[in-house]
Amino acid sequence: MIRHHAFFEALGALDEKTPEWIPVFAGLSVMRAVEYMAEESDDANAPNQSELRATRAAIEAIGTGDPLRYALLNVVDRVSGANKPFPALGADLLSYGRALDLEASWALASDVFDTTSRIFSDGLYPRIVIEASIALGASARSAGDWDSSGRAYTQAEHLAARIGDAELGLTAQVGMAGSEMIKGNLPSADFDLEAILREAGRLGSQRVEALALHAKASVAHLRSNYQQAIHFAYRSLELTTGGSARERILADIAAAYAGLGMRATARDGYSIVAMTSPNQWVRWQATLNLMELAIEDGDQAGFRDYMKQMESVGLGPRLRAYFLFFQALGCRRFDARDNDAEFEMARDYADSHRLHQIAFQIDQAMSAPVLRSNPSESDTPPMESGDELARIAEVIGHLRENASA
DSSP states (O other): OOTTHHHHHHHHTSOTTSTTHHHHHHHHHHHHHHHHHHHOOSGGGSOOHHHHHHHHHHHHTSOTTOHHHHHHHHHHHHHTTOOSOOHHHHHHHHHHHHHHHHTTOHHHHHHHHHHHHHHSOTTTOHHHHHHHHHHHHHHHHHTTOHHHHHHHHHHHHHHHHHHTOHHHHHHHHHHHHHHHHHHTOHHHHHHHHHHHHHHHHHHTOHHHHHHHHHHHHHHHHHTTOHHHHHHHHHHHHHHOOOHHHHHHHHHHHHHHHHHTTOHHHHHHHHHHHHHHOSOHHHHHHHHHHHHHHHHHHTOHHHHHHHHHHHTTSOOOHHHHHHHHHHHHHHHHHHHOSOOHHHHHHHHHHHHHTTOHHHHHHHHHHHHSOOOOSOOOOOOSOOGGGTTHHHHHHHHHHHHHHHHHO
16 A cells, blocks of 8 residues: 555646645655655664655745744754654644644645654554644545544544543544534534543543534534524633634634524624634635625625635535535526526535535425525524623624734
């Protein structure tokens, strides 16, 4: 089996003269240097210094504003003179993989996380292996590789149990519950997340509680329980410190407000994320959500603009399924024609990637009446919700003003 196949495949799809080719080539050079170092056992067989200099030159050809440049420079500095994996190298490899994940380069990120979990001894450095396996579970799932994702989460959970790290074990369990949710098994996901929340509370783990609350918000949203989704997500937001994670939560809060018909608040939330997130996947998700709002608003020009932005980008299976779904919805509304074939293509794509919940949504939309007039829009929350939804909506409005400023 060819190692780092994802990098070779990515290079094969790119023109060597394009700027996009350089960071992929540099990444491949670094990963091969890491492999070489990990397989040798004495200083005499450490990576050849001329090869490392060539690798560094490839990295320095990456633009100075690109976060991949600094992540790769850190890794190659660690490899120089080393003859076996050590913790600082593991941390830098994880940072590189996460930088790739932020760019939605999930296949490459999966390669980095898989390599990290493979070259480090789970006896000497179990936490590095666990963190790499959890990250692999998420990136492989985003790339549509359910089998690799499941194996990675299971490995992380088992190793965490072996070393007695309950918090890391629960983190892996949140990832597995998220996979059940995305596949459409909402009762199982909700049951597991409730158990995780109880255990996180017993341990006093705010980080795991935030992760589980965010996942529960997603389950509530898929059940069309939008008020509950907002409450869970906002509680998660209050417990979350990482910027990228906060933006994902904010996008989900916006989606729940859209479900309640409070589309002005939803637009505020999506627009903040689309303007400010460093995470490519999150920006794409926010743009797709704005595309859906344009359909509901009867904004044909906005719909066409968002569709043009998204039709040629490298979406993963889940976002691609939603793009095809929204494209079918928009074309049915604005072109006033029978386009069952487009809905069927979207449903078949979702089914082929085991995204059964999305396929169910597409089936429902196919049988729903065609929307011609604009649905009413109000930023007044439902009476039974009390003041909490209005308070959260006001917070999001202020955040939008600050982002625009």
